[in-house]
């Protein structure tokens with residue numbers, strides 16, 4: 091069941107849906123322009139958000155930005171017929187995807203070569219109801235390298251390339267006057283091209299970048315909007331973990347031991363599952 095919400099005076103969202111891996115879509119509405127953040131994973135996903143915005147009487151999007159190239163954020167692009175802003179690498183990757191003839195064999199080949207995962211293949215099959223020939227990919231047409239600002243009338247969205255493990259082209263979008271930072275999936279581990287990983291240096295540098303905004307609300311594409319306090323509380327656990335990995339290197343037992351002490355876990359109390367997985371991702375990210 092799709093869930094829509096006006097999260098502030100100027101920001102409307104369609105929340106993430108996990109069944110077919112639909113990320114959050116957002117519309118940032120200024121006096122003279124509306125910016126759409128991400129295009130969705132399919133025409134159906136895009137249409138659901140557009141219909142909600144119409145129903146709410148919101149000024150329709152004038153321009154879109156992609157947070158990164160992954161299918162779930164970009165394959166709905168064609169449905170919107172909008173000027174689309176993307177980082178240079180995002181545009182390059184989607185140009186390559188746009189040239190493909192999409193069908194089950196193409197997706198099978200992309201899985202075999204590690205460009206996407208078997209889980210993505212399943213998510214695509216679910217979203218496109220088994221017919222992968224319905225996939226349409228379009229290339230973005232406004233390309234930037236490091237920063238671009240979008241003025242919406244009384245609101246400025248600062249788009250910034252940050253990279254990271256999840257996708258080499260990840261960007262964040264800061265709605266300055268609202269103090270709201272859209273993180274896309276920038277803080278997540280890698281998902282394609284081998285075992286999932288976090289690279290300690292990249293992760294800690296990214297956290298510094300994120301903290302420097304001093305945002306009041308932080309939004310991850312597959313999560314719920316969080317207050318600064320909630321977000322810092324959650325991500326701080328990963329920061330502590332990354333610092334233990336810097337200290338102990340390829341010694342997961344020592345990492346876990348000291349992390350448990352820092353988190354104040356009692357003897358016999360289980361390490362939260364997400365952190366146990368993340369230890370493995372950080373180990374995978376260490377140089378061989």
Ligand SMILES: O=c1ccn([C@@H]2O[C@H](COP(=O)(O)O)[C@@H](O)[C@H]2O)c(=O)[nH]1
Pocket residue numbers: 111160161162207208209210211213275278281312
């Ligand atoms: O652990 C995971 C998480 C996700 N995937 C697949 O990758 C794509 C892109 O990742 P996002 O975090 O959703 O952007 C996602 O649609 C899943 O199909 C994965 O293989 N393993």
